[in-house]
Amino acid sequence: MIFMSFMRLDNFLKIICISIIFLYACTSNQLTNTADSCIIFDQKKNWYKATKKSYDKWETPIAFQLAIIKQESSFTQFAKPKRKKLLGFIPSSRPSTAFGYAQITNPTWDWYKNKTGNQNASRANFNDVTDFIGWYTTQSENMVGISKKDYYNQYLAYHEGQNGWSKETFKSKEWLIEVAKTVERNTNMFNKQLKSCEDKLNKKGLFGIF
Numbered sequence: 001m002i003f004m005s006f007m008r009l010d011n012f013l014k015i016i017c018i019s020i021i022f023l024y025a026c027t028s029n030q031l032t033n034t035a036d037s038c039i040i041f042d043q044k045k046n047w048y049k050a051t052k053k054s055y056d057k058w059e060t061p062i063a064f065q066l067a068i069i070k071q072e073s074s075f076t077q078f079a080k081p082k083r084k085k086l087l088g089f090i091p092s093s094r095p096s097t098a099f100g101y102a103q104i105t106n107p108t109w110d111w112y113k114n115k116t117g118n119q120n121a122s123r124a125n126f127n128d129v130t131d132f133i134g135w136y137t138t139q140s141e142n143m144v145g146i147s148k149k150d151y152y153n154q155y156l157a158y159h160e161g162q163n164g165w166s167k168e169t170f171k172s173k174e175w176l177i178e179v180a181k182t183v184e185r186n187t188n189m190f191n192k193q194l195k196s197c198e199d200k201l202n203k204k205g206l207f208g209i210f
Helices: 002-028 037-043 045-058 062-073 106-116 126-144 151-166 174-194 198-202
Strands: none
Touching (some): 037 174, 045 062, 045 126, 045 198, 062 126, 106 126, 151 174
């Protein structure tokens, strides 16, 4: 009996330790400042590499990539839309299949994977999401002629789709127009901040190979 009690206590302590480690990992993964691109990249150095790689490939500004992710999920990896409420309090279905850092829906994500061949891509993977943003803004540029420096209209096309943007569906959504203006402001803010730290971010480490 004493042995069995000891075993149960030992298992309990293991569970507690694992829970603490998991909790620490989750909390330490959270950004402390999402309003400064230099601080974001100081905390998440691999994120700069991801956004820079996407920029080099698609020429979508790093600051705009950040502004989209900030707007869509506030840099939350597994973000989903809030569930609807039945009778005002019973959790129901979600309004869309949007998921991940950039709140990408299932059909749009499938479109991206099929066109790029990146079948293993995940909406919860920051590298894949930044590549997606570069790819999607390129589609908006090629299909409907929106410059990648036109952050306002690029975001409207991001939210409404290229066809929706062409049909000007956003004109009946005053809230969305305000959100697009916010994304534009945040892009300009992030871009201004990056000018003060981009040289440091681009420096390589030991022997210039890291």
